[in-house]
Amino acid sequence: AKVLAENGVEDILILEATDRIGGRIHKQEFGDVSVELGAGWIAGVGGKESNPVWELASRLNLRTCFSDYTNARYNIYDRSGEIFPTRFAADSYKKAVDSAILKLKSLEAQCAGQVADEAPSSPKTPIELAIDFILHDFEMAEVEPISTYVDFGEREFLVADERGYECLLYKMAEEFLFTSHGNILDNRLKLNKVVREIQQSKNGVLVKTEDGSEYEANYVIVSASIGVLQSDLLSFQPPLPRWKTEAIQKCDVMVYTKIFLKFPHCFWPCGPGQEFFIYAHEQRGYFTFWQHMENAYPGSNILVVTLTNEQSKRVEAQSEEETLKEAMSVLRDMFGPTVPYATDILVPRWWNNRFQRGCYSNYPMISDNQLLHNIKAPVGRIFFTGEHTSEKFSGYVHGGYLAGMDTSKSLLEEIKQSLLLQPLLAFTESLTLKHNNPDSQIHSTNVSFISGTS
């Protein structure tokens, strides 16, 4: 919207389903600090190009902490609280990386109709399963080379600022919407407006919201997540073409749940290289990845455990008490029976949120550019944007940011073309009218053609 406004298209309307802006960037007060339920890191810093989100954060002096995940593999606990020896952990890690490379090669071979030379081994033991989880669901959810790292650098910074990651969005809003004391008062932003239907005709679009409101426009940009597009929240009239719906359904959606736990005191190791630690269990992804928040907020006594996909869906479906019981039993395995019970727990529910239906897009390991192209491509007057439409940075905040700019530029181009074509179209129309109805109507259409040209 900012790109459009800055380019003279100020007659815009932003319809947001919830009572806030920010979407998957969402802070919440927990245990006297601000925690990030959604995006937490600015990924891709320190490289040859500057990450635009890092630039925004620097301008706002956003407080961040460098995250060094590399040590996580040396803090792997078994179920009796023993840490796996460094050498053994390093070897297991190397084995998992080699196996991931083999798996990719075998997939590539399969796609080319060939048989791979060597079959990859599957993780079986708890430590193998734990490493497989951090490798695939956490560290490298993408296939190498990872554009974010190549372009912007390999460093990642955790946002640890009471204003929240979302303050970047309010800053951006301030630059083109009417705001006062941090509140957006511009009536071009309408909150609590759940879009349910988008009708398009030759001349424009009609957007219908759940509360019965209707909005007419020349164009619409849909920035809802890929999970929402896969759900039945939004309907299109006429229905979207098959190439579009098939592409939308083919893209995977990751669910990524950060569970926050507050304790009366800190009982975990907090020295250098100990921010991240791993729990090795027979069930892959069962309360595997842990982080303490003492680097981000010293004295906060908060732990975060990350669950993904099936485990995320499982805990979303149960009560917080049940999840807390499971987490406590895992912590007592690792640190002993005297570990104090957490005083508070926070479980975000991204999968069951009908305005998200998941956390971020995950393109299949082997997919061609056509899939992304089709997900991104406009259908008539309906344009699509969001992280899932970013060619290089899908899944990230900077992906969403850059995709938004990209889509707006395409729309500006479309508007420019249609303005250039208008006189020509009016002329063609007047000729058709003349042909069909050689009476009084002709003149008025011709006038609009002439005024259009001038």
Ligand SMILES: Cc1cc2nc3c(=O)[nH]c(=O)nc-3n(C[C@H](O)[C@H](O)[C@H](O)COP(=O)(O)OP(=O)(O)OC[C@H]3O[C@@H](n4cnc5c(N)ncnc54)[C@H](O)[C@@H]3O)c2cc1C
């Ligand atoms: C738990 C989690 C952790 C993450 N961690 C990171 C990270 O560390 N670093 C990183 O870079 N990225 C991370 N991401 C991804 C990042 O948050 C997203 O890629 C990015 O914020 C997506 O922005 P977007 O504008 O595409 O979509 P959104 O932020 O989802 O915006 C879409 C908006 O559309 C609204 N909407 C949906 N349906 C309707 C409707 N029918 N009518 C009206 N409005 C509607 C939604 O309410 C929402 O506000 C994480 C995401 C999650 C959920």
